[in-house]
Amino acid sequence: MSNRQAREVVEQGFSVVDDWYDSGTVTAMRAAVPEVSALTVEPQSPSVRSLHDASSMAAFAPFFEDSRIRDVVETIMGARAERVRDWAQVRLADGPRGAFDEFFHIDSFKHRIKAFLYLTDVGHDDGTLVVVPNSTTGFWRVPLAHELYSVERRSAASWYTEAASYDAISGRIENHFAGCLTHYRAELLMRRRKLSPVPLRGKAGTLVIWDSRCLHKHIPSTTDRRVMLEAVFACAGAYG
Numbered sequence: 001m002s003n004r005q006a007r008e009v010v011e012q013g014f015s016v017v018d019d020w021y022d023s024g025t026v027t028a029m030r031a032a033v034p035e036v037s038a039l040t041v042e043p044q045s046p047s048v049r050s051l052h053d054a055s056s057m058a059a060f061a062p063f064f065e066d067s068r069i070r071d072v073v074e075t076i077m078g079a080r081a082e083r084v085r086d087w088a089q090v091r092l093a094d095g096p097r098g099a100f101d102e103f104f105h106i107d108s109f110k111h112r113i114k115a116f117l118y119l120t121d122v123g124h125d126d127g128t129l130v131v132v133p134n135s136t137t138g139f140w141r142v143p144l145a146h147e148l149y150s151v152e153r154r155s156a157a158s159w160y161t162e163a164a165s166y167d168a169i170s171g172r173i174e175n176h177f178a179g180c181l182t183h184y185r186a187e188l189l190m191r192r193r194k195l196s197p198v199p200l201r202g203k204a205g206t207l208v209i210w211d212s213r214c215l216h217k218h219i220p221s222t223t224d225r226r227v228m229l230e231a232v233f234a235c236a237g238a239y240g
Contacts, residue, residue: 002068005209006075012133014210016200025062026205030119032059033088033227045101047094054229055086063117063229072209073113073233085232091127096220104215105180112234116208119227122201127221129200132190135215
């Protein structure tokens with residue numbers, strides 16, 4: 001299983017597996033997510049509420065301590081891969097608002113592997129992640145990345161959470177938000193490169209592992225339903 005998933009992530013940028021956990025395990029983890037009022041508002045995505053350091057809660061151990069996920073990540077990144085984020089997350093209804101995450105964009109130029117576990121069903125109206133397969137490679141990314149960075153770079157101080165880690169990478173181009181494409185630019189690029197976006201929907205219990213260097217976006221959410229766990233991996237010493 002881990003080899004197949006790793007191969008899918010390397011070749012196309014993502015892997016989706018239904019029913020990664022049994023329904024009882026998923027239900028127990030969903031019940032452990034605190035009420036929205038107790039979660040942290042994410043400045044870069046105001047409709048997202050997060051519980052940081054979620055791996056400290058025993059209820060989430062089936063996901064954060066899952067050796068199968070670790071095997072997939074290490075197959076892709078090597079033994080130096082380490083988990084650098086462990087969140088429980090709720091996405092609230094926000095509707096179209098013109099935010100950057102509604103446009104195709106690149107989070108970072110450094111290698112990051114993200115694992116999402118859906119604790120609720122995620123359909124079209126639930127803030128679905130959309131990725132562009134096979135968009136992690138190609139020389140076209142170099143001039144595009146330079147252009148986006150020069151126009152839409154942000155300072156480390158523009159986010160108010162995890163201040164220490166963002167301060168540590170201030171001024172390093174590969175760690176800054178890489179900007180986003182207008183819908184027209186994205187459509188033109190995908191038509192020229194024969195790329196087709198894929199929405200990563202799934203039932204509760206679905207595991208998504210993907211390379212965040214893919215062009216990706218979120219469909220605006222019209223519900224308060226999407227609840228998930230998120231783990232982000234990077235090579236040791238390459239995150240901060």
